[in-house]
Amino acid sequence: MKSSTARTPWFFLTPNLVIFGVFTFLPIAINLYYAFTGGVQLYPKDRPFVGTENLATLLDCGSYLDPASCKKDIFWRAVWNTAQFSLFQVTVMVLFSLITALVLNRKIIGRGFWRGVYFYPVLLSPVVVALIWKWILQREGVLNAVGVAVGVPQTLWLAEPGWAMFWVIFVSIWAHMGFYTLILLAGLQAIPADLYEAAQMDRASPWRTLTRVTLPLLLPNLLVVLVLAAIKAVQTFDEVFVLTGGGPGSATTFVVQFIYQTGFQEQVRLYGLAAAGSLLLAVALIALTLLQLKISRAEEAGERAR
Amino acid sequence: MSPIKFLTRTRNGRSLDWTDWMSYAYLTVGLFLMFGPVLWLVASSFKTEAALTEFPPSLLPYGQKAVAVPGEEKPKPVYRVKLPDGTTKELPEVRRIGLVATHVDPAKPEEFIRVNVNDREPVREFRLATENYTDLAGKLKFGTYLWNSVFITVVATLLTLLFNSMAAFALSKYKFAGRKGVFLLILSTLMVPPAIVLVPNFLVISELGLLNSLWGVIWPAVATPTGVFLLRQYMLTIPDELLEAARMDHASEWKIYWRIVLPLAAPALAVLAIFSVMWRWNDFLWPLIVLSKNEHFTLQLALNAFQGDLVTQWNYLLAMTVITLLPVTIVFAFLQKYITQGIASAGVK
Amino acid sequence: MASLELKQLVKEFGSGASMVRVIHGVDLQVNDGEFVVFVGPSGCGKSTLLRLICGLEDATSGDILLDNERVNDKRAADRGLAMVFQSYALYPHMTVYQNMAFGLENIGTPKAVIEKKVGDAAKLLRLDALLERKPTQLSGGQRQRVAIGRAIVREPKIFLFDEPLSNLDAELRVSMRSEITGLHRRLGATMIYVTHDQVEAMTMADKIVVLRAGKIEQVGSPLELYNRPANKFVAGFIGSPQMNFVPVHAGHGDTIVTAHNASFTKPTQTRPASGTELTLGVRPEHLSLQAADGALALPMTITGVEQLGGHSLLYGTLPGAGGKDGPRITAQVAGQVSTRIGDTATVYASADTCHLFSTADGETVVR
Incomplete structure (x- = not known):
């Protein structure tokens, strides 16, 4: 390339890099600064440096297992809610995604249609998803109508803490499982057909074919899907926010909602505390990302050894 | 071939065994679970306000029958009335005082029949309450919300296509020091969840004077790592010889990008365009923070604000929800193949 | 232009x-x-x-x-x-x-x-x-x-x-x-x-x-x-089938001696010292089944025959040192042949169609 054209790629890259710089990398830096400053001022230079005070406030706990013993009990409630939600949402969702993908990978008529059925909710906005289910779960909703018909008393599904968490997990699975089904299905379809034919020639039963051929070969995809789903689950906010508002009480308040409320909804906006909270969330996410990297490294190493 | 055999034959010609039946049963339950709630929403959105409060709800939208009565301005609701002689008759109500309702037979408008309200029940018929939709036009600044959503979606998508394809072009068709570094840097932004930079981004937006401006939603959204990645992978498949031929043809670098690479990357651009439309149309958290004034609300924000009102007008809320999910549904119905392929190949949403 | x-x-x-x-x-x-x-x-x-x-x-x-x-x-x-x-x-x-x-x-x-x-x-x-x-x-x-x-x-x-x-x-x-x-x-x-x-x-x-x-x-x-x-590189690259190469050495005077002790006379401008290792190159189309005066005789053990009607291709090996197979030879001869695999056929190369290359650097010694 001539020296005059050496600048050309940078010309094409500039708009993207400027936007990433201003709206991603700069905010990351500011966020770090926020986390170590206090007060209610938005402008960094007006904010007094408080060191690790924000982090200390969040981490000040009699026992981490008991949110009531913490200085910021709502934060720890959110942490435990998020953990509980993520655990159930991820495992149940990946399990159903796997079953669905396995069914869709069979020789069925109209595969494209069925795939679309499961995928459709993925495209709906969180607000729409929440409203669809709010309408079904309300006191005079269709679920209660069916319930009454079979003898279940009319229930305020979203007003009882246990049920609220159940439905939040259910709705989240409903909305997102199509995406993971699709990825697993792509993984299944990448398994060469002649392996199945060979298994058939080896007189392997369908069950043994599944456990000894399909699942081992799908394992890399399965692990990626698990970690990806966990990364998303930990950040869950919008659909839950619209569906339950985090309630009843704080029964379905998650970490991102805590950050949003602390930074934007309270009368006194504690940006420093919100930033410290997001810093802790980032630590969790980095841990999950590293886990994913480790898994994919191990996969590569395993493949080389094979 | 008998119809049973035809219906139960599988792709490879065998007839169905029990595992096939299980599969179709599973899929049918899935169909009910996945589509049912949406269909219920759509059906409900055509019910009248009164029908929406009924419990148990009717499956299909029914409304009370109404007929024109001579001498009355509006059509009057029809009831099945038990007459004093023991027979029943469907008659419109003209007025009601306390427990006594006055009915009239449109054929004999001079004759009034007074009955106790307990001796009658409303006559219902299948009726789509389209007024839920038509009323929206004038209500609640609905037009503004719709316009805001459309503006953000269209402008952000166009800019996304432009900026991301420019970056992808540079990363796929030029060899320069730092190429790998820039690519990794852009990909690394995939790891930065929007929730984490919420607070500082608010500062950046307000410093740029973009608070309560639709551009405050648009600008941060138009550089997407997914888009750059998707387009770069596609552009790598465009042969370099084409670019060299164009250079020999006196084409400037911009012209090569605009006239050669962009048209050839059209399939990938289409996939990204579909994604971008979905993303921007469905955006919630970021607009929620940037747009705090009612007149700047997008449909999503308006829905959220509206459902949080003390007295929820479900008939309008449901209709608005249906309108909000309509574009996405239409896009999906026609472009399902591209969407699913795009996701399967890029592994991102 | x-x-x-x-x-x-x-x-x-x-x-x-x-x-x-x-x-x-x-x-x-x-x-x-x-x-x-x-x-x-x-x-x-x-x-x-x-x-x-x-x-x-x-x-x-x-x-x-x-x-x-x-x-x-x-x-x-x-x-x-x-x-x-x-x-x-x-x-x-x-x-x-x-x-x-x-x-x-x-x-x-x-x-x-x-x-x-x-x-x-x-x-x-x-x-x-x-x-x-x-x-x-x-x-x-x-x-x-x-x-x-x-x-x-x-x-x-x-x-x-x-x-x-x-x-x-x-x-x-x-x-x-x-x-x-x-x-x-x-x-x-x-x-x-x-x-x-x-x-x-x-x-x-x-x-x-x-x-x-x-x-x-x-x-x-x-x-x-x-x-x-x-x-030697150009000689081998141009022409099809490829030119045959046979290791030889310079004998007394203008004689050139092959490994199987056949010899012929080829005048060279720069006469190499006797015993110098050389490579003889001869194109398949310049080999003939007819003996001619002063031509180099190459006795091939036939390993393959391709009859193309108008001409025939004979593939074979020359006798090498110690009974091993020597260099491979391809001959393109006019018409059809009755030679079979395993036969021994002698092909002749006239001196003026032979090229000599230095084995050391591949440069042409004489054409």
Whole structure:
């Protein structure tokens, strides 16, 4: 390339890099600064440096297992809610995604249609998803109508803490499982057909074919899907926010909602505390990302050894 | 071939065994679970306000029958009335005082029949309450919300296509020091969840004077790592010889990008365009923070604000929800193949 | 139309430890109106040399002179050359007409002029009926002609061809060969053509440049290369089937002795010392089953026979030292033969068709 054209790629890259710089990398830096400053001022230079005070406030706990013993009990409630939600949402969702993908990978008529059925909710906005289910779960909703018909008393599904968490997990699975089904299905379809034919020639039963051929070969995809789903689950906010508002009480308040409320909804906006909270969330996410990297490294190493 | 055999034959010609039946049963339950709630929403959105409060709800939208009565301005609701002689008759109500309702037979408008309200029940018929939709036009600044959503979606998508394809072009068709570094840097932004930079981004937006401006939603959204990645992978498949031929043809670098690479990357651009439309149309958290004034609300924000009102007008809320999910549904119905392929190949949403 | 001169042209890729030199100081003169073919095995640098000339790669050192003007620092587009790419590089989203017009539009040629030029080129290449088609709707040969047409409309000083026929099937390749040479005659333009196929080089070129490992091995007309190869590499590369090579050594006087102790007399200008190891080269088509005076007898053990009707190919080995198989020999003899596998057949090479190369450096000792 001539020296005059050496600048050309940078010309094409500039708009993207400027936007990433201003709206991603700069905010990351500011966020770090926020986390170590206090007060209610938005402008960094007006904010007094408080060191690790924000982090200390969040981490000040009699026992981490008991949110009531913490200085910021709502934060720890959110942490435990998020953990509980993520655990159930991820495992149940990946399990159903796997079953669905396995069914869709069979020789069925109209595969494209069925795939679309499961995928459709993925495209709906969180607000729409929440409203669809709010309408079904309300006191005079269709679920209660069916319930009454079979003898279940009319229930305020979203007003009882246990049920609220159940439905939040259910709705989240409903909305997102199509995406993971699709990825697993792509993984299944990448398994060469002649392996199945060979298994058939080896007189392997369908069950043994599944456990000894399909699942081992799908394992890399399965692990990626698990970690990806966990990364998303930990950040869950919008659909839950619209569906339950985090309630009843704080029964379905998650970490991102805590950050949003602390930074934007309270009368006194504690940006420093919100930033410290997001810093802790980032630590969790980095841990999950590293886990994913480790898994994919191990996969590569395993493949080389094979 | 008998119809049973035809219906139960599988792709490879065998007839169905029990595992096939299980599969179709599973899929049918899935169909009910996945589509049912949406269909219920759509059906409900055509019910009248009164029908929406009924419990148990009717499956299909029914409304009370109404007929024109001579001498009355509006059509009057029809009831099945038990007459004093023991027979029943469907008659419109003209007025009601306390427990006594006055009915009239449109054929004999001079004759009034007074009955106790307990001796009658409303006559219902299948009726789509389209007024839920038509009323929206004038209500609640609905037009503004719709316009805001459309503006953000269209402008952000166009800019996304432009900026991301420019970056992808540079990363796929030029060899320069730092190429790998820039690519990794852009990909690394995939790891930065929007929730984490919420607070500082608010500062950046307000410093740029973009608070309560639709551009405050648009600008941060138009550089997407997914888009750059998707387009770069596609552009790598465009042969370099084409670019060299164009250079020999006196084409400037911009012209090569605009006239050669962009048209050839059209399939990938289409996939990204579909994604971008979905993303921007469905955006919630970021607009929620940037747009705090009612007149700047997008449909999503308006829905959220509206459902949080003390007295929820479900008939309008449901209709608005249906309108909000309509574009996405239409896009999906026609472009399902591209969407699913795009996701399967890029592994991102 | 123009002349081209390369002076001590060097091209290196990479830098530091990973630096690779692919062109090692090439000197070359291409005259106005000549059809020059660069030929050599893959990786010899012939395509790189072409890309240096056209400006798609920058030379590391040395000069490229176009009509005696140094053009090293000119951009590819400004050198006034046109290139026909191996993949044709037709813009798939443009019609044939748009493909040919694109370059002219870029330099602001008036519409009427473009129409005239594209029309003329299309007529010349019999593309008139295809102007509104897209490249995907064309056959391989048609695409090839569009690629050439795109070059023609630009009226370049020199046409550059980068293995343009390698994507075509054998039959089409033969007809396109004569089409391109016919075009050269009609346009009278300077053309440089890169190929790895020595048949293309022999049939098309005014002048062949044989390259190996970034160096020019020999420059000459096809028959010069065939009759007087400068070294063993050129001798082996030009001609099909490939020339036979037999290790020999110099005997007393002008005699040459083979490993199986056959000998013949071949005068040499620079008489090598007796006992010097040499390589004898003889083309398969110069071997005969008829004995002749003074001819070298090569007794082959036949390992394969191919009867092609008009002529026959005999494959075999010469007796080697210690009863082992010696060098392999291919003989192309006229007519049909009754020889079978396992037979011993003696073929004869007359002294004047034999080439002698130095075994040490491969250079020709005598022809």
